Amino acid sequence: MAFAAISAGAPVRVLQGSRGLEDLASLVLDLKRKPRPSALDAQKRWEESLAALLADDAKRLEESLESWPELLVQSDSTGNSLLHRAASAGALQATALLLERGASANLRNQEEATAGDLAFRAGKQAVFEALVLHRVFCIRREEEEAPQEPPRKRRAPDPAAPDPYHSQRLRYEGSRLLDADSKAVMMGWEAPLMKKHAEVLLPVRGLRVANVGFGLGLVDGFLAELGPSEHHIIESHGDVLAELRRCGWPSRPGVAVHEGRWQEIVPQLESGSLDAIFFDTWSETYEDLRQFQDEVSRLLAPGGRFSFFNGMAPYSIAEHAAFCRLAQEDLETLGLPCDICKIELGELGDQTWHGVAERYWQFDSYYLPLARKAPSRDSEHPMSWRRWPQFPVCVTDKLGKALPLAEFGLSDMTSGRP
Ligand SMILES: C[S@@+](CC[C@H](N)C(=O)[O-])C[C@H]1O[C@@H](n2cnc3c(N)ncnc32)[C@H](O)[C@@H]1O
Structure with a gap:
């Protein structure tokens, strides 16, 4: 680019x-x-x-x-x-x-x-x-x-210390998962995106996959349809875990549910033990994603694939593009070149957001990231990939109506004003 x-x-x-x-x-x-x-x-x-x-x-x-x-x-x-x-x-x-x-x-x-x-x-x-x-x-x-916190502190938050997200009640309302302030943790309109993520992660049957963040269980449903040999689900919120159990996920063949935050679970997983990883948490920042990516390069077997929900800086296409580029550079450094594939969404319409405290999405296109590890240490990387924003984020993309930044309640990492 x-x-x-x-x-x-x-x-x-x-x-x-x-x-x-x-x-x-x-x-x-x-x-x-x-x-x-x-x-x-x-x-x-x-x-x-x-x-x-x-x-x-x-x-x-x-x-x-x-x-x-x-x-x-x-x-x-x-x-x-x-x-x-x-x-x-x-x-x-x-x-x-x-x-x-x-x-x-x-x-x-x-x-x-x-x-x-x-x-x-x-x-x-x-x-x-x-x-x-x-x-x-x-x-x-x-x-x-920025002043750096000691890495260990950032890497392993105290599991006993309740954070605002994990200490609040969540509720399932139809095809939505809402927090105590009626902010949407996950919404059903994302189903086609989750399907696409699952498809790019599991191109053949019999692979070992891990998903971080169960939410509505959409991506897990799509992953399960693609016949993985192992299906790990990492989820930290008590209310979500209760729903996951109610739906019978722990007793499905090949499924292993890991209860807790990925920050505590993932370091215990064996190196090279997965073929595909999906990451979609909530109330975390780009720094969390970056720390997770460090683990991804260790966990993936050669040829393995990684994708994440791309909701970075959704209030500004230019900032979104900057964070996508940043993630691409970080992933490339880890030996995980990442391509981004554009998916047309169209306008979601006001009805989609009725009863939800914040609209967390405003673009008409979704930019799906897919990173891949080389099949072997010596092999040339097989995947061609494109740096942002040269392609596919181009100025002919149509955008949804602009929304005030204040609606998003973003973290410092993504909302920094001058
Ligand atoms: C947006 S939802 C995931 C939606 C999911 N991809 C789907 O298809 O329905 C985010 C989920 O991540 C979980 N979560 C948030 N922080 C987490 C963490 N540190 N470790 C594990 N799960 C986390 C939340 O409880 C929530 O269930």
Whole structure:
């Protein structure tokens, strides 16, 4: 994906450089010291810069920014920054310059859209890709700079300490599993997605599979139909376990139910003992997924497959793309190249969400990840795979209506505002 942006003219330093945020910090300090321009002057500066930007004239824009660096942190009456305007105009040189100067690609306008989201909606693929790559770079840098907890503490939370999710009552209501605040833990509209996940994980009968997170039991039902020789189910919530027992899962042939959090169960499973793994938990972050992925490379036998429910950053297509790319890079490092397959969903409609406290999905397409381990240590990897967002996330994809970020109650990892 880097190649598309670079060949389309985005300087590599936008994608890899580190100056931007430091420049921004010193800019904010400068601004505090400087006298503020009159409203008329401020408007004139904004319009001049906008004209340069819309003409994608990086030289003229640079001159404006040299004279009036405060423009980088300003926005118009709709909350659009210069970067938003450059993105929706498809002005690649201007976008590159603004990023290099420290403009935030994570800033949201009044409709909660980032510059990347606007590039996507306007069909500006090259700018979209440059902005997504820039976000990946920023997320990695934020992670490096964040204070690290001791790994053991993160890896093995105290099972005796109740967390808010596990200490609340859940309820099954038709084809929904709801928490105490009527937020949906799992919903029936996901059934076609779960079927597809099962199909890509178990292409032949007789394989050994593990699913983390039972929920409505949808994916487990589809996996069971594909005739695995071993079917492990890892589930931690008492109410879900009660439902799973009520449905008779523990006594089904080949099924082993592991009661508890994956964080405690998975380290006890034997290395190389599985051919396929599916991961779909709740109220966990990308960091949890990343820790799980470390275990996946150990657990999978050669040629094994891994997939997970891809609900990362569902409030913004640009942030979703950035996290998909991040996951692809992390999985590749673990020897698990991951392709992403686009599935058309269409609009779910308001009725789907009736009685549910939060809409947790808003895209018209679902991007299904499938990672595979090489069949043997020496073999070439058999699977061709594509980096995001070059394909299949392209700006011609149609999106559902934008929803306010606040509706999602996302973790820090996925919702970081500037
Ligand atoms: C979204 S649902 C899974 C839906 C499932 N894929 C299906 O097809 O119905 C998430 C499930 O993960 C379980 N879960 C959450 N955190 C977990 C953890 N740390 N370990 C194991 N299960 C967990 C939840 O209790 C819930 O049943």
